[in-house]
Amino acid sequence: MSSRIGLVMLGGNSMKEITKVVVDAMGGDNAPHEIIKGAVEAVGKSDAIHVILVGKEDVINQELSGYTYNKEQISVVHTSEVIETAEPPVMAIRRKKDSSIVVGLKMVKDKEADAFVSAGSSGAVLAGGQLLVGRIKGVERPPLAPLIPTEKGFSILIDCGANVDARPSHLVQFAKMGSIYMEHIMGVKNPKVAIVNIGAEEEKGNALVKETFPMLKECKDINFIGSIEAREIPHGQADVIVCEAFTGNVILKLYEGVASVLVSKIKGGMKQNLRGMIGGLLVKPVLKKTMKDFDASEYGGAPLLGLTGLVVKTHGSSKAKEVCNSILQCVTFKEEGINEKIKECIQAEEKSAQE
C-alpha cells in the first residue's frame, strides 16, 4: 500500500514529499472515535500527510463513514488483535503479532511509513519501539521526550520513562537529541540544556549526576548551563531538561498531579460562599486558559527519539486535538530531517571519541 504513496504534484511544478503516519486506531481511552476524528482533522490541515489507520477494519470504516475527507489521504490496514494497557508489554509485543501496535511499528521498521502514533499501552509502545523499529546507529538508548509547559512556554523532558537506571553516556546522548529537537522542531535557538539535580552546585547530586555533569560540560555541540533544581523547571529556566527516566516520569506525573489538585482546591474554595461563587464565575475563563496552557497534550505527543523511524506516544486519554497535533508533528519531524541530524551528531561524537 505504501508504495502507492510518495511524491505528489502540488500547484504545477513544485513537488512535496508526503509524510506517511501510521496511527493506532485501537489505542487509548477514547479509541477509536477520537483517534479517527484526529486523523481526519490532520489530513484536513495538510495535504502533505497520508494517514494509515491500523486496527479493526470494520470498526475503522464505520467511523470513517461519518466524515468527509480526501480519500487518498487515509488508508486502512486491518489487524485482528489489541494490546490492552494491563498486559505485560514485552510479552504482549511478542505474542500479539497481529496487534495494531506491532503491525504499525513494523511498517515503520520496513520504511512503509515514516512515523507511528499511538495512545495505547505506554509499555507496549516503548518496548515495541525499541524492539521492533531499531535504533539509529550509535544511539545507545532511545529516550521518551514529552514537552512540558512552563511559565515561559515549554521545555523538553528527556527521558521521561523509557530507560530506567540509565548510564551517564545515555544521558549525554539524551541532551544532544533533546537539543536538536528543541532547536529544529520547536524553533528555540541555541536551547539551554540542564541536568536535573538536588542543588545548583556541581558537587551536589547522586552518583549518576556527578558522573554525567563533567561529560555534559565537555560537549561542544550543546549549550549546557549546569544543574537545574526541580523548583526551577516550571519557571522555564532551561529548554532541555535532562534526567534519568525514573526521575523524569516522577516530574511529568507530579506536574499533572499538583496542577489538578491545586485547581480543584481553588474551585472548591470558590464554592464556599457567595463572594467566591461570583468571583469564580468571573475568573472561570482565566482558570480554564491556565489549565489549558498547563496541559501538555496541547503540544502533541511525546516522541521516542533515536529510532530509525519516528514513534510518538500520546496520552492514554488523548482526544482528537492531541492526535491531530501528534500527526502534524510527524510532518515537521520529517521535513526538518531530525533523524539525519541525530545521526550526524551521534556519529560526530563517535568519530571524535576514536580520534
Added chain:
Amino acid sequence: MSSRIGLVMLGGNSMKEITKVVVDAMGGDNAPHEIIKGAVEAVGKSDAIHVILVGKEDVINQELSGYTYNKEQISVVHTSEVIETAEPPVMAIRRKKDSSIVVGLKMVKDKEADAFVSAGSSGAVLAGGQLLVGRIKGVERPPLAPLIPTEKGFSILIDCGANVDARPSHLVQFAKMGSIYMEHIMGVKNPKVAIVNIGAEEEKGNALVKETFPMLKECKDINFIGSIEAREIPHGQADVIVCEAFTGNVILKLYEGVASVLVSKIKGGMKQNLRGMIGGLLVKPVLKKTMKDFDASEYGGAPLLGLTGLVVKTHGSSKAKEVCNSILQCVTFKEEGINEKIKECIQAEEKSAQE
C-alpha cells in the same frame, strides 16, 4: 546551663517534663529577627519548653530586648562563627567548631538539649546531624522527612534529601520511621505506606524499587499499600511516601515550583481584563487560602529521623510562624517518645533477622 533546666512544678503536685530546644539564631534568610520572634512565640504558647538560642550573644540579646516573655524559658549560648549556605557542608562542620550549627548539634549529642532547630544551610544541618549527633543503634541512615500538603491533608515524604543512592534496607527503615511519625505525631491511625514508582504494577520500577518492594510487602509492622505514581501523591493516596533522597528532593521542590507558577499564571491572567480583575479581587481570599494550605511551612520543619536526638530543618525562608511550629513539634516528638518507638521497631527488626 542545661542542668538548671529539668522538671518544673506545675499547679501544685503535677510535674511536667521540659523539652529543651536549641534554636540556631543565625540560620536562614530571615535570621536573627524572625527566628527569635518564633522562639518567643513558642515559649508564649507552652510552658513545657525551654529554648536555647545559639549564635552571636549581643545580636540575640538586642533582639530579645524588644519582647516580653518568661525569662526562665529562654537562654542564650554565644557562638562566634556562622556557616554560610554556600559553604561545602562537611568542611564547614569540621572547620567552624564555634558555629551555631556545630555548637547546637553538640548540645543535642551531649543530652544538654532534646532537639535542634535550624533554618540555616541544609547541607550543614544534614551532614552535622549525621556526623555530630549520632544514630539510634540499628538505624542505618537518618532520613529527612518533611510533611507535604495533599488534597486530603498532608503526607510525610521520606527521604527528601539526606541519603542519595540509598539501598533497599534503608528505604525499609524509612517506611517504618515515617509510619511511626505519622501515627504518633500526626495522629493518623494505621498510616498507609507507599513507595514512589513509575507505574502501579509490582514489576515496574528501577532496580532499587524492584528490590525494595517485596521487602516492604514482608514488613508486618507497617500498612504497605504498594506503589504510588507521582500523579497520585498530591491526591493524598498514601500517608507515608517512601523514596530515595534524589527522587524525594525532586518531588518536594517540584511541588513548590508547579504551585507557584500555576498561581502566578492565574493571577497574571486575571489582570488581562476588567472582568478578570473584578473576579480576581473576589477570589483573592480563596487563592490565598489555597496557597497557604499548599505551603509546607505551615506544618513546621522537616525532622531528620533516626538520630539519638531530634534535628529539625526548617525552610531557609522561614518566618516566625514556622520557627514556632517547629519548636512546638519538638515537644510532641519528645512527649510521644518517638525515638524510643523507633528504637523498639528497628531493634525488633534486628531481632527477627537474627532468629
